[in-house]
Amino acid sequence: MPEGPPVVLMKEDLQKFAGEKVIEVKGSSITETSEIKGHILREVKTFGKQTFLIFDKANIRIHLLMFGSYSLTENKAQAHTLKLGLEFKSGRMYFYTCNVKLVDPEFLSGLDWEADVMSDAWDPEKAKKKLKDRPKMMACDALMDQDIFAGVGNIIKNEALFRVGIHPETLVGHLPPSKLKAMIDEARTYSFDFKKWKKDNVLKKNFQVYHEKKCPKCGEEILKKETGTTKRTSFFCKNDQKLY
CATH class of the missing domain: 1.10.8.50 (Helicase, Ruva Protein; domain 3)
Structure with a gap:
């Protein structure tokens, strides 16, 4: 399971997309997260081993679990394990073999930062x-x-x-x-x-x-x-x- 430091490094890689609109959404979690298409990624936050993609009306929590990974380029060899892929004007982010779910603002405010x-x-x-x-x-x-x-x-x-x-x-x-x-x-x-x-x-x-x-x-x-x-x-x- 990734520890806090690699999660923070991931955040630093993803932060460049803050302020950009989601053009396309793909992956096996698409049913739950499809509503973010067309929305702007406001911020990327981390708490311990969790990463949060913050939007105006939805927040996505990503937990890499034991064997999860992320990439800024699509890994077609792992396409069957893609949980979430987001496309922006300037690039893409992909999350594989991980847990992806929507969380409400109350969940975030309840964390002991x-x-x-x-x-x-x-x-x-x-x-x-x-x-x-x-x-x-x-x-x-x-x-x-x-x-x-x-x-x-x-x-x-x-x-x-x-x-x-x-x-x-x-x-x-x-x-x-x-x-x-x-x-x-x-x-x-x-x-x-x-x-x-x-x-x-x-x-x-x-x-x-x-x-x-x-x-x-x-x-x-x-x-x-x-x-x-x-x-x-x-x-x-x-x-x-x-x-x-």
């Missing part, structure tokens, strides 16, 4: 309050909770926890205040590093623990384990990540 780790509205103090209300939650689950850290996925979770030296199975309530703050701050910091590396096509070269074999600090084997209530895979070093 301060929980998006890549948003200018991000509020770390609000994240800290939510974490303190969940003292028995493991750090690995906390970072993946989209109500607290919208946009954080398994890569960010693993790499951020390694950077701050926290074992993924540590309970949030056991973290010293300085470590709790460090985890919150690193969720955002690593997200922006992720975005830069993804854009430069060097993301995998910068992984320290995610699908790695040896710890870059001590040289010991990186452990791989399903952790937390979500049973998502964690990669960690037992020497350099403390279980509090």
Whole structure:
């Protein structure tokens, strides 16, 4: 599933169509979205792993799910998986193998924009309050909770926890205040590093623990384990990540 940084990069690619009128609509979601033909795309917004195409009378939510993708050129080999294609005067956008649906303005206004780790509205103090209300939650689950850290996925979770030296199975309530703050701050910091590396096509070269074999600090084997209530895979070093 794409994490927040690639979704923000997608937004930056699509933003150039803001202010343009939709000339044609195609794809298997056409029944639900056909009403936007002839309407002007006002804005492209993101929240965590979701993208929103904002029109005057309709808003389209796009979630790439596990294997979704987008393109500014038509991929005829994937025509059977096309969920939505929009044509504008200056170009086109295509979304494949994803979830596309219309959402009303109330849905957008109901989102906690301060929980998006890549948003200018991000509020770390609000994240800290939510974490303190969940003292028995493991750090690995906390970072993946989209109500607290919208946009954080398994890569960010693993790499951020390694950077701050926290074992993924540590309970949030056991973290010293300085470590709790460090985890919150690193969720955002690593997200922006992720975005830069993804854009430069060097993301995998910068992984320290995610699908790695040896710890870059001590040289010991990186452990791989399903952790937390979500049973998502964690990669960690037992020497350099403390279980509090």
